[in-house]
Amino acid sequence: MKLARRLQAIKPSATLALNARAKALAAQGVDVVVLAAGEPDFDTPDFVKQAAIDAMKGGFTKYTATSGIPELREAIRQKLEKDNALKFAADQILVTAGGKQGLYNTFQALLDEGDEVIVFAPYWVSYPDMVHLAGGRPVIIPTREEDGFAPDPEAIRRALTPRTRAIILNSPANPTGAVYSRATLERIADAVRGHDCLIVSDDMYEKLLYEGQFLNLGNVAPDLIPRLVVSNGLSKSYAMTGWRIGYVAGPKPLIAAMTMVQDQSTSNASSIAQKAAVAALQGPSDTISAMVAEYKARRDLFVNGLNALEGVRCRMPEGAFYALADVRGLAQRRYKGAPVGDSMRISEILLDDFRVAAVPGDPFGAPGYVRMSFVTSREVLRKGLARLGEFVAALS
Ligand SMILES: Cc1ncc(COP(=O)(O)O)c(C=O)c1O
Known part of the structure; x- marks a missing residue:
């Protein structure tokens, strides 16, 4: 069947594919250690669920305004002011079905065919594809682990062209766990200051921070706030991935255009989930701190365990919940008589022979x-480390 040309540049989400395969194996009764997920294992807090139950019982089950119910936009406005010292008006905020839809609609509203968006590698898998789907061209700037994955401002300056419409920042980052320092953000701000492009700040992992301080570029460069697009959501910080609530705050004309895109595609995010989101944003934050404390203990256990494996190196992530392990030290070793090969092959071997689902870095x-x-x-992390140890021991 002939499909749209713009889909030719799109790859199926590698993380979703691997997760699906791991889940299928688990459904067959195979004991898989799944380290591929991008969602908290904690349950959504009870007070958030209760707000959804109340909404349903109260008949709050109909369409809402596409941009979101006023009380949620107000709760988001207050959150941005209180937590992030960023002032946006309610009509500069759009509620979306997850952070993903917010970013997707941003590029749909912003890009013309061939417009460029700067993306730092390693990147979250969806950024380049979302840009492609909007007809744009992702311009990838590599960053180095030795620099804490902070981008080189000179590389940004070189990448900026008259077609650059936006630059994406993601700190804490998926997949590196890197958190940008004030100095890094200042350098990025200096590099883009003279260029008329938007700064899209994906703050999805804001609350999942183990070291340092969370800063948005707007905090270090208030003069750039008129060009700032903040994308965030409740998925990770409130363990609400299934509820699909995200939001975007940014320049009024962009938000109006994004609302139009959403008007003609999905309309409002779930009315029930919106009510739950109000409760989450206005409720106690102790559930978040408890989750973060547990993630930090897991991070220390897991990353130290990875670094104890011969040929594996892993930088300690300052935020988010991913360990990005350098496995190049294993590539030349042999497994079952053949060279181990690249990280794609390593992920395959891990799943097929050692029942560990880990995502290759390539995508x-x-x-x-x-x-x-x-x-x-x-307990599962210890089991995963033991299996990874068996894999490394099986190499010659
Ligand atoms: C960096 C980043 N941004 C945004 C999202 C989107 O989150 P959601 O659409 O589940 O709210 C994710 C999810 O994995 C992510 O890793």
Whole structure:
């Protein structure tokens, strides 16, 4: 069948595919250690669920305004002001079905055919494809682990062209776990200041921070706030991935255009989930701190365990919940008589022969690395480390 040309540049989500395969194996009764997930293993807090139950029982089950119910936009406005010292008006905020839809609609509203968006590698898998789907061209700037994955401002300056419409920042980052320092953000701000492009800040992992301080570029460069697009959501910080609530705050004309895109595609995010999101944003934050404390303990356990494996190196992530392990030290070793090969092959061997689901770095723009999430119990992480140890021991 002939499909649209713009789909030719799109790849199926590698993380979703691997997760699906791991789940299928688990459904057959295979004991798989799944380190591929991008979602908290904690349940949504009870007070958030209760708000959804109340909404349903109260008949709050109909369409809402596409941009979201006023009380949720107000709760988001207050959150941005209180947590992030960023002032947006309610009509600069759009509620979306997850962070993904917010970013997707941003590029749909912004890009013309051939417009460019700067993306730093390693990147979250969806950025380049979302840009492609909007007819744009992702311009990839590699970053180096030695620099803490901070982008080189000179590389940004070189990549900026008259067609650059946006640059995406993601800190804490998926898949690196890197958190940008104030100095890094200042350098990025200096590099883009003279260029008329938007700065899309994907703050999805804002609350999942183990070291340092969370800063948005707007905090270090207030003069750039008129060009700032903040994308965030409740999926990761409130363990609400299934509820599909995200939001975008940004320049009024962009938000109006994005609302139009959403008007003609999905309309409002779930009315029930919106009510739950109000409760989450206005409720106690102790559930978040408890989750973060547990993630930190898991991170230490898991990353230290990875670094104890011969040929594996893993930088300690400062945020998010992913360990991005450098496995290039294994490539030349042999498994069952043949060279181990690249990280794609390593992920295959791990799943097929050692029952560990870990995502290869390639689709994240990080060949030679494997991404493993530590959003699972310490017991499962220990089991995963033991199996990874068996794999390394099986190499000659
Ligand atoms: C960096 C980043 N941004 C945004 C999202 C989107 O989150 P959701 O659409 O589930 O709210 C994710 C999810 O994995 C992510 O890793």
